[in-house]
Amino acid sequence: GENVEQHPSTLSVQEGDSAVIKCTYSDSASNYFPWYKQELGKGPQLIIDIRSNVGEKKDQRIAVTLNKTAKHFSLHITETQPEDSAVYFCAASFGNQFYFGTGTSLTVIP
């Protein structure tokens, strides 16, 4: 089955700096890659996603890149703000199946 690895597990950045979270996947059949943000005590919320026919997608301060050949994808957050502090999860999907990374705890230091 699919195996998704996510790095780093924890990340601290100064407010205003950029944050990058990286994920790799093993199954070349995976063709959909969502990213989720989870705040304490709440469920994960979708923040951005990318499909395998696209190499990059951007939504304001958030961007995701996908390298199908290398089987890795990354989340980029620019101009970080304290409210970006949360746990972020990547996922790889094919059909109805979703495989999640183990999460990155991001702390933005004011």
Added chain:
Amino acid sequence: SQTIHQWPATLVQPVGSPLSLECTVEGTSNPNLYWYRQAAGRGLQLLFYSVGIGQISSEVPQNLSASRPQDRQFILSSKKLLLSDSGFYLCAWSAVAGGNQPQHFGDGTRLSIL
């Protein structure tokens, strides 16, 4: 718009007691439904998923079970809870629409077993 509701938000149960967690989705029809468990500081473990009424697939053998009595209702149950059942339980839905659709999560149930 679509919404997903889970209840209760928190639950404290003694070992050996039964469990029933409920999840309902509004604003969509025939969704795929999922139950996940999240241990503290760890990732999401898929427990069950359902593509239709009465259709349940189990990913991890354990003392939990799931049922889908109605199109937009998903229930997680146990006859006798174990200490290891403690955790954060999340329900999610996705549109069928040929795949490549995101999962949308509820706000979870924090279950503590004493």
